[in-house]
Amino acid sequence: MWLAVLFFTTVALHHMSPEFEQEFLRQRSTNLHELSRHPVRVLIASAMWIDGGHWLPYAVLYSVFHAQAERWLGTWRWLTVCVAAHVLATLVSEGALLKAIRDGMAPASSVNTLDVGVSYALAGVVAVLGYRIRGPWRYAYLAVVLAFFAVPLTAGPTFTDFGHFVAVLIGLGCYPLVRGRGRVRNPKETDTVSPDNVRP
Numbered sequence: 001m002w003l004a005v006l007f008f009t010t011v012a013l014h015h016m017s018p019e020f021e022q023e024f025l026r027q028r029s030t031n032l033h034e035l036s037r038h039p040v041r042v043l044i045a046s047a048m049w050i051d052g053g054h055w056l057p058y059a060v061l062y063s064v065f066h067a068q069a070e071r072w073l074g075t076w077r078w079l080t081v082c083v084a085a086h087v088l089a090t091l092v093s094e095g096a097l098l099k100a101i102r103d104g105m106a107p108a109s110s111v112n113t114l115d116v117g118v119s120y121a122l123a124g125v126v127a128v129l130g131y132r133i134r135g136p137w138r139y140a141y142l143a144v145v146l147a148f149f150a151v152p153l154t155a156g157p158t159f160t161d162f163g164h165f166v167a168v169l170i171g172l173g174c175y176p177l178v179r180g181r182g183r184v185r186n187p188k189e190t191d192t193v194s195p196d197n198v199r200p
Contacts, residue, residue, distance in 0.1 A: 003062045006118070009048055010055040025049060025116050030090045032098055032111040043087055046116040061122060069125045072132055077177045078125070084174065085124025085167040090115075093163030100159075115160065120167040123149060127171030131178045142172075 013021055027034065028045040035042060050058060070078040097113070100106035130142040149168050152161040 002066075002118075003059060005048055006050055006058060007055055010050055010053055013049070013053045022114065025051060026112060026114055029113070029115045030094065031113045031115050032094055032101075035090075035094060043090065046090075047086055047118050047121065049116045050118070051114060051116050058118070065122060065125050065129060068132070069129055072129075073177065080177060081124050081128050081171060081174045082121040085170045086118070086121040088170050089120040089124070089163045089167035092166045093159045096162055097159040113159075119160075120163055123164045123167035124171035124174070127168040128174050128178065130172070131175060 013025075016024060028042060028049060030042050030046045066078070066082075069081065072078075073081070094115075097106060097110055101108060101110055127142070127145055130138055130145065133141050145168060149161075149165045152158075153165060
């Protein structure tokens with residue numbers, strides 16, 4: 001359902017002029033200005049739009065990560081991970097941006113920075129899926145995930161880079177939600193079908 005909403009909102013963006021699109025998205029952005037005025041509205045609205053208008057890559061990523069996580073955790077636990085990563089990573093990264101503005105490390109105009117999208121929720125889900133994998137594969141997977149999101153922090157990091165890394169840590173912190181959710185998976189194993197479930 002979420003992916004379908006993103007499809008229709010992306011189609012809508014393609015019918016807007018560039019100038020109107022920027023202002024339209026800015027009003028639904030989780031920037032400091034909008035968060036200070038309409039925090040709940042923009043936290044919800046920002047997760048319904050994709051900046052840049054490229055829906056197909058998200059369809060692939062949702063199929064690879066979100067669909068697997070929802071199937072494993074159940075809808076409500078999966079959604080809890082998404083909301084926690086999206087909301088908390090947004091607040092932490094925007095808090096860091098606010099401090100940077102006050103310390104003179106970022107321009108005052110950054111309060112209106114465009115910040116929409118679903119990448120924080122995706123990063124959190126990518127991380128929590130590490131608990132689905134049996135060690136030592138789990139540690140290799142998590143090492144790759146942490147490196148992928150940590151490398152941008154070493155070279156000209158932005159507040160969104162910081163937000164993605166925070167979202168990964170939040171996903172890892174959701175371990176209590178994954179306990180009791182079935183056996184972990186060994187990537188070298190293939191699913192077997194019981195003979196009783198095979199139709200003649």
